[in-house]
Amino acid sequence: MVWPACSAQRNPHGKLVQTWQAKLKDSSRQPRETSRMLQIMKWILGIAFVLILASLGSAMVFLIRDAGKTSNVVRALSVRIGLSVALFLFLLLANQLGWIQSTGIPVQ
Secondary structure: OOOOOOOEEEOOOOOEEEOHHHHHHHOOOOOHHHHHHHHHHHHHHHHHHHHHHHHHHHHHHHHHHHOOOOOHHHHHHHHHHHHHHHHHHHHHHHHHHOOOOOOOOOOO
């Protein structure tokens, strides 16, 4: 498919508008596999955040209930740290494999 060299035209009022070919080219439709992978990534990230918050909440409950006499608080906070590090490494791996794309502010 060949795209026109000029992808924008002026309407009768002088406003610059895109042609339908440019809109089709610029549309962010992704292949079915990519959108499926994004849905899976959203679920994985959501579950990871819920687990991290649950571990933090259980540490708070253990701190209030046990008053720091047992090692349950340390264990719960260690699980939270482990989950956070695992999530960070998973995000780095997903970026390297192309499962997700970074959309940060460009460096000038």
